[in-house]
Amino acid sequence: MSEWWNNLQSQFVMNFIVDDRWKLLIQGLGNTLLITVFALLIGVVLGTFVAMVRSTYDKNGEDMKKRNKGGFIVLSILNFICKIYLTVIRGTPVVVQLMITYFIIFASSTNGITVAVFAFGINSGAYVAEIIRGGIMSIDEGQFEAGRSLGFSYAQTMIYVIIPQVFKAVLPTLCNEFIALIKETSVAGYVGIRDLTKSGDIIRGRTYSPYMPLLAVAAIYLVLVIILENLLGRVERSLRKNER
Numbered sequence: 001m002s003e004w005w006n007n008l009q010s011q012f013v014m015n016f017i018v019d020d021r022w023k024l025l026i027q028g029l030g031n032t033l034l035i036t037v038f039a040l041l042i043g044v045v046l047g048t049f050v051a052m053v054r055s056t057y058d059k060n061g062e063d064m065k066k067r068n069k070g071g072f073i074v075l076s077i078l079n080f081i082c083k084i085y086l087t088v089i090r091g092t093p094v095v096v097q098l099m100i101t102y103f104i105i106f107a108s109s110t111n112g113i114t115v116a117v118f119a120f121g122i123n124s125g126a127y128v129a130e131i132i133r134g135g136i137m138s139i140d141e142g143q144f145e146a147g148r149s150l151g152f153s154y155a156q157t158m159i160y161v162i163i164p165q166v167f168k169a170v171l172p173t174l175c176n177e178f179i180a181l182i183k184e185t186s187v188a189g190y191v192g193i194r195d196l197t198k199s200g201d202i203i204r205g206r207t208y209s210p211y212m213p214l215l216a217v218a219a220i221y222l223v224l225v226i227i228l229e230n231l232l233g234r235v236e237r238s239l240r241k242n243e244r
Helices: 002-022 022-067 067-089 094-105 112-138 141-151 154-191 196-207 211-243
Strands: none
Touching: 002 022, 002 154, 002 211, 022 067, 022 094, 022 112, 022 154, 022 196, 022 211, 067 112, 094 112, 094 154, 112 154, 112 211, 141 154, 154 211
C-alpha cells in the first residue's frame, strides 16, 4: 500500500509540480472557457436570427406571398440560406468545420482562439436556432395576435413579446447546449490551440505518463459540468417559482 501511495505521489509531482506543469492546465482551462463563452454568445445571436427567419417563413410565408410579394421573395431567400446553413453545419462533424475554418477560411490568421470562437460559434448557432425555433413554434398564436392588437408590427411583436417568452421556455435547453459546447471544444487541439485537453496531452508527451494528466483533464471537465448542472437546476427552480 505504501509503495502504491509513494508511486502515486511521485507521478503527481512529475506531472504537475515539476516545471510548474499545473500551469498548463490552468492556461488550457482559461482558453476552453474563453472559447466556450464567446462561441455561445455568437451561437445565441446567430441562432436567434435564423430561428426568427425560419419560424416567420413557416407561420407567415403564405400570407406574405399574397400581400407582400417583395417581402416574401426576400424572406424566401433568407429562409433558403438558413436551411442550407443548418443542413451543412448539422450534417458535418465539428472537428472538420474547425479544421476548414482554421486551415482554409482563416489560413492567414495567427490567432487560433479567435478562429476557434468563430468556428464553434457558427456550429452552436445551428443547434441553438432549432432550439429557439421550436420554442417560437410552441408559443400560442394568441400571443402574436395580442402583440399586433397593441399596435406592434410583426417584428416588434417577435422581439418584445415572443422572444422573451421563448428564452424563458428554452433556457434549460440552452444551458444544456452550453454544457455540450464545453465538451465539444476539446477538439480545438487539432489546430494547435492549447485548450484543456491539449494541455493535458502536452504534459503526457513530456512525462510519458498518460493516466495522471488525462484523468486530471477528465476530472476538470466533470467538475465544470457538475457546477453548470447545479446552476441549471437553480435556474429551473427559480423559473418555476416565478410561474407560480
